[in-house]
Amino acid sequence: MSSREKTWWWIGGLLIVVYCLFPIAWIVSLSFKAPSDIANGQFLPSQFTWRNYSDIFTGTASDLFLPALRNSFGICLIATAISCILAMFAAYAIARLDFPGKTLILSTALGVAIFPVISIVTPLFNVWRQIGLYDTWLGLIIPYLSLTLPISIWTMSAFFREIPWEMEQAAQVDGATTWQAFRKVIVPLAAPGVFTTAIIAFFIAWNDFVYGISLTSTSASRPVPAALGLFSGASQFEDPTTVTAAAAVVVTIPVVVLVLLFQRRIVAGLTNGAVKG
Amino acid sequence: MSTTTLPPTEKTQPVSAPPGGLSDRLKAERRLGWLLAGPAFFVMLAVTAYPILQATYDSLFSYRLTDPANRSFVGLSNYGVILTDPLWWQALGVTLLITFVTVAVELLLGFALALVMAKALSSIRPVVRAAILIPYAVITVVSALAWQFAFDINTGFVNSWFAWLPGVGTDTDWFGGWGSSIFVICIAEIWKTTPFISLLLLAGLAQVPEVLQEAAKVDGATWMQRMFRVTIPNMKAAIMVALLFRTLDAFRIFDSIFIMTNGANNTESVSFLAYRQTIARLEIGLGSAVSVLLFIAVVLIAGIFIKGFKVDLSQARGDR
Numbered sequence: 284m285s286s287r288e289k290t291w292w293w294i295g296g297l298l299i300v301v302y303c304l305f306p307i308a309w310i311v312s313l314s315f316k317a318p319s320d321i322a323n324g325q326f327l328p329s330q331f332t333w334r335n336y337s338d339i340f341t342g343t344a345s346d347l348f349l350p351a352l353r354n355s356f357g358i359c360l361i362a363t364a365i366s367c368i369l370a371m372f373a374a375y376a377i378a379r380l381d382f383p384g385k386t387l388i389l390s391t392a393l394g395v396a397i398f399p400v401i402s403i404v405t406p407l408f409n410v411w412r413q414i415g416l417y418d419t420w421l422g423l424i425i426p427y428l429s430l431t432l433p434i435s436i437w438t439m440s441a442f443f444r445e446i447p448w449e450m451e452q453a454a455q456v457d458g459a460t461t462w463q464a465f466r467k468v469i470v471p472l473a474a475p476g477v478f479t480t481a482i483i484a485f486f487i488a489w490n491d492f493v494y495g496i497s498l499t500s501t502s503a504s505r506p507v508p509a510a511l512g513l514f515s516g517a518s519q520f521e522d523p524t525t526v527t528a529a530a531a532v533v534v535t536i537p538v539v540v541l542v543l544l545f546q547r548r549i550v551a552g553l554t555n556g557a558v559k560g
Numbered sequence: 561m562s563t564t565t566l567p568p569t570e571k572t573q574p575v576s577a578p579p580g581g582l583s584d585r586l587k588a589e590r591r592l593g594w595l596l597a598g599p600a601f602f603v604m605l606a607v608t609a610y611p612i613l614q615a616t617y618d619s620l621f622s623y624r625l626t627d628p629a630n631r632s633f634v635g636l637s638n639y640g641v642i643l644t645d646p647l648w649w650q651a652l653g654v655t656l657l658i659t660f661v662t663v664a665v666e667l668l669l670g671f672a673l674a675l676v677m678a679k680a681l682s683s684i685r686p687v688v689r690a691a692i693l694i695p696y697a698v699i700t701v702v703s704a705l706a707w708q709f710a711f712d713i714n715t716g717f718v719n720s721w722f723a724w725l726p727g728v729g730t731d732t733d734w735f736g737g738w739g740s741s742i743f744v745i746c747i748a749e750i751w752k753t754t755p756f757i758s759l760l761l762l763a764g765l766a767q768v769p770e771v772l773q774e775a776a777k778v779d780g781a782t783w784m785q786r787m788f789r790v791t792i793p794n795m796k797a798a799i800m801v802a803l804l805f806r807t808l809d810a811f812r813i814f815d816s817i818f819i820m821t822n823g824a825n826n827t828e829s830v831s832f833l834a835y836r837q838t839i840a841r842l843e844i845g846l847g848s849a850v851s852v853l854l855f856i857a858v859v860l861i862a863g864i865f866i867k868g869f870k871v872d873l874s875q876a877r878g879d880r
Contacts, residue, residue: 287690289681292676292679292680292681293679293680293681293684295676295679296676296677296680296681296684296685296687296688297684298676299673299676299677299688299691299692300687300688302690303691303692303694303695303755304691305694305695306703306706306707306710306751307694307698307706309706309709309710309717310702310705310706310709312879313715315711321714321715322714322715324716324717324730325717325720326717326718326721333612355650366847369599369600369603370600372596372599372600373595373596373597373599373600373601374591375596376592376594376596376597380589380590380592380593380596381586381589381590381593382589382590382592382593382594383590384593384594384597385593385597387601388597388600388601391601391604391605394603394608395604395607395608397808397809397858397862398608398612398855398858399811399812399831399855399858400609400812400814400831400849401812401814401831401834401835401851401854402612402834402851402852402854402855403607403608403611403612403616404835404838404839404851405611405615405618405838405844405847405850405851406611406612406614406615406618406848406851407611408612408838408839408844409618409625409844410614412878422795426607426664427606428603428607429604429607429608432600432604432607433604433605436600436604469743485607486696486697489699490699490700492699492700492701492814492815492818493814493815493831493835496818496839496841497835497838508699508700508701508702508815511701511702511705512701512818512819522714522715524709524712524715527705528705528709531701531702531705531706534699534702535698535699535702537697538697539694539696539697540695542690542693542694543690546686546690546693547686547688547689549621549697550689550694550759553696553756553759553760554759554760554762554763
């Protein structure tokens with residue numbers, strides 16, 4: 284590549300970074316605006332304030348925000364854990380064993396992944412109210428599995444196919460017991476795939492909005508995305524925009540941290556599952 | 561148009577079981593397979609098949625939650641009500657419009673991003689890769705809020721930044737009309753999902769054999785010729801998979817519309833209509849019928865892709 288060409292690709296890369304980060308920068312900037320700045324028509328605040336963050340953590344909005352944050356973390360982590368455990372067994376069977384129904388399981392996962400969430404919510408809303416699962420953690424964890432389980436099976440099967448399973452036998456030939464061979468050889472090989480799958484499943488659960496607003500009504504189980512639409516200002520005369528922006532920034536921090544730490548794996552997981560030659 | 565592709569490689573078939581019944585070992589393997597994969601399979605069915613069957617059943621009743629005493633069997637008349645109501649056709653039209661516009665733009669933009677990423681110098685590649693994952697990982701509601709606040713007549717900066725454009729001024733109310741609302745919704749959707757498409761296309765680009773590129777170059781093919789005769793035909797599988805997933809995803813659009821317009825100015829999508837009937841109006845029967853129609857539409861779209869465009873998912877999945 285000539286140095287001129289290099290400069291062009293470099294500029295192209297820079298444009299992508301700006302494209303990706305611009306709306307995030309905007310909402311961060313908005314979250315630092317004082318009430319007097321909300322309508323100033325500018326990108327940046329004229330005076331910088333932490334007050335929106337103190338509002339959501341200790342102030343008037345904390346009753347709404349903190350329980351929602353706890354619910355989101357709890358529900359998403361449990362749903363992710365359950366689907367990863369179920370998917371681990373399924374993916375092992377799909378990658379290693381020869382049995383009829385492999386294709387059926389993978390196509391079912393695909394079918395569930397494209398299933399319109401609203402079509403699940405409508406009946407669940409009615410049934411959950413009758414059996415007392417409405418507005419509970421379990422009432423969200425169960426439907427969340429419809430989001431996390433298919434992608435987990437899909438992604439993990441793709442990862443497990445790449446594992447050189449012969450190494451297990453090789454270790455046994457070298458004198459390792461079955462358990463040792465599994466723990467010392469297979470677990471380290473499979474762990475990155477399981478871990479990456481867990482991150483992707485967590486992203487998807489964290490992103491849910493439809494279940495969150497439809498199947499909850501109080502802070503007992505309402506997750507953050509559903510709570511984001513409900514913020515009001517410190518008084519009814521105050522614009523809730525900046526407080527909402529601060530809450531939006533806080534829920535974005537966990538996913539950004541995961542992306543920065545594990546970007547290479549996440550890309551492999553996303554593309555392995557969907558496109559593979 | 562002639563295209564350059566590598567001949568399909570022969571799949572090696574697994575050695576079939578000896579005739580005269582399965583060996584015990586094979587039987588045991590089959591049992592173990594279902595034992596391990598069964599729970600996941602069962603849970604997937606339980607969380608989708610059961611609700612859609614329940615919805616189908618509910619859709620046959622005139623049933624309002626606030627008035628349970630008057631629940632009565634009405635057969636298919638809920639469907640009749642919906643399919644003759646302009647509201648449904650309006651919602652379907654909006655959904656199809658958003659799906660078509662966003663997927664088309666995302667495909668072109670995503671392809672451009674993938675090309676840049678493929679060429680990006682190794683020094684900046686990790687930065688670009690991390691950046692491109694951010695829109696994917698950010699929750700849809702946050703993305704919708706960011707774009708809504710940016711365009712909002714009171715809180716936004718878009719009006720003051722783009723006041724030099726004809727038709728835009730400090731008093732432009734983007735969410736005051738149908739067209740401009742749809743425009744902003746599309747922008748938010750495109751921003752959030754293009755990176756995912758570009759990652760899929762980047763993986764597809766990496767599969768295009770370098771030999772073919774080199775051969776075309778030696779034969780004097782221009783950049784455009786190499787793009788349309790070599791690159792794109794060889795990554796068709798990746799393009800189709802990206803298209804299929806994104807189309808189905810876009811067709812289910814809900815979050816952005818809920819946040820940005822709440823269905824005002826006829827911006828309701830099919831998902832939003834189902835939500836409003838069931839959760840807001842508590843019309844379980846009608847809402848269920850909309851849900852079933854939405855489900856049928858999704859199945860139809862998937863069917864058209866898989867049969868019509870011959871999207872080979874097993875090839876895409878890497879079944880060897």
